[in-house]
Amino acid sequence: KQEVTQIPAALSVPEGENLVLNCSFTDSAIYNLQWFRQDPGKGLTSLLLIQSSQREQTSGRLNASLDKSSGRSTLYIAASQPGDSATYLCAVRGGADGLTFGKGTHLIIQP
Amino acid sequence: DAGITQSPRHKVTETGTPVTLRCHQTENHRYMYWYRQDPGHGLRLIHYSYGVKDTDKGEVSDGYSVSRSKTEDFLLTLESATSSQTSVYFCAISSQARDSTDTQYFGPGTRLTVL
Numbered sequence: 001k002q003e004v005t006q007i008p009a010a011l012s013v014p015e016g017e018n019l020v021l022n023c024s025f026t027d028s029a030i031y032n033l034q035w036f037r038q039d040p041g042k043g044l045t046s047l048l049l050i051q052s053s054q055r056e057q058t059s060g061r062l063n064a065s066l067d068k069s070s071g072r073s074t075l076y077i078a079a080s081q082p083g084d085s086a087t088y089l090c091a092v093r094g095g096a097d098g099l100t101f102g103k104g105t106h107l108i109i110q111p
Numbered sequence: 112d113a114g115i116t117q118s119p120r121h122k123v124t125e126t127g128t129p130v131t132l133r134c135h136q137t138e139n140h141r142y143m144y145w146y147r148q149d150p151g152h153g154l155r156l157i158h159y160s161y162g163v164k165d166t167d168k169g170e171v172s173d174g175y176s177v178s179r180s181k182t183e184d185f186l187l188t189l190e191s192a193t194s195s196q197t198s199v200y201f202c203a204i205s206s207q208a209r210d211s212t213d214t215q216y217f218g219p220g221t222r223l224t225v226l
Contacts, residue, residue, distance in 0.1 A: 004153075031211045043201060044154075044217040051211035089153070093213055098144055098156035098169055099203075 002027045002094045006102035014110050015082060021075040021105045023090030028068050034099065035064050035075050036089040044089065048075070080109045114138050115218035117202050123224045130189040132221050134202030136182075143185040144203040144215065145169075145177065154201065160185055161208060192225045199223070 003026045013019055023033070032051045036044040048057045050066040050073070057064050063076040077084060087106050091099040114137030124130050134143060145157040146169075156169030158177040166177050174196060178186045189196055200221045207213040 031209060031213060034214065036217075043219045046214060046216065049212075049214050053211065091154075091215075093209075097142075097159050097161075097167065097208060098146070099154075099215055101154040103151070103153040 002030075002092060002100040004090060004092055004100050004102035006088075006090055006105050008105060009103065010106040010108075012108040012110060013080060015080060017080050018076065018078050019080055019107075021077070021088050021090075021107070023073040023075070023102055025071045025073075025092050025100075027094060028071050029094060030068065031093040033064075033066055033073050034091045034093070035062075035073075036091065038087045038089060038104070040087075047088075082109045082111045085109045115202060115204055115216060117200075117218040117221045119221060120219065121222045123226065124192055125226050126193055127191050130192050130223065130225075132187045132200055132223070134185045134187070134218060136185075136202075136204050138204060138206075138216075139182060140204040140206045141182070142205045142208050143179065144205075145175075145185065145187045146201045146203065147171065147198040148201060148220075149198050157187065157200075189223075192223075194225050197223060197225045 007022045034049045035047045048064040061078040066073045087104045089104045090102045116135045118133045144159040146154045148154045155171045160166045160179040176188045202218040203215040205215045
C-alpha cells in the first residue's frame with residue numbers, strides 16, 4: 001500500500017526566506033506527483049504536477065523536483081511572502097485509482 | 112478554476128439519518144472522485160467514477176454509496192450517518208486516469224457534522 005509522508009508537519013519562517021518542503025512515498029510505481037495548496041476552510045488548489053518521466057517543474061517562485069527511484073519530492077519556495085501561508089499537500093497518482101495524499105505541511109510566513 | 116460545485120456546503124445532521132452530498136461539474140470530465148479529509152489522516156478516497164453508471168470503491172468506502180446518472184453529477188450517500196462520518200468531503204474531477212498527465216481538480220468541500 002502506497003504511503004506518503006511530508007516533513008516537516010509545520011514550519012514557521014520570516015518573510016523573504018527560501019524554504020524547502022519534503023515529500024516521500026513508499027512505492028516508486030507512480031504516474032505523477034502533484035503539489036497542492038490548501039487555505040483554511042477552503043478546497044485544494046493544484047500548484048504543480050510532475051510527470052513520472054520528469055525531474056522538475058517550475059511555476060513562478062515555486063519549483064518542485066521528483067526523484068522517483070528514491071521516492072522523494074521537494075517543493076522549493078523562493079523569497080517567501082505572508083500570502084504563501086497555507087497548508088501544502090503532496091499527492092501521488094499510483095496504480096490504484098485516485099490520489100494518495102500526505103498529511104501536509106502547515107506553513108506560516110511571518111511578516 | 113475548474114467548474115466544480117458541491118452542495119450543500121455545510122450540513123449538520125443526526126446519527127441514523129440519511130444524507131446525500133452532490134458534486135456538479137461543468138467540465139465534461141469523465142472521472143469523478145469523492146474524498147474525505149480528517150485531522151491526522153489527510154485526504155482519503157471514498158469512491159470514484161469512471162463514467163456514467165460506472166463506479167468503484169476507494170480506501171474508505173464502508174458506510175457510503177455513490178451514483179452517477181449523468182456525466183456532470185456525482186452523488187455521495189450516507190445511508191445511515193454515524194458520528195465517525197463527521198468530516199470534510201471533497202469532490203474531484205479529472206479528464207484522464209492512470210496517466211502521467213492526469214491532474215485532479217477539487218471542489219470547495221462540504222463540511223458535514225453528525226451529532
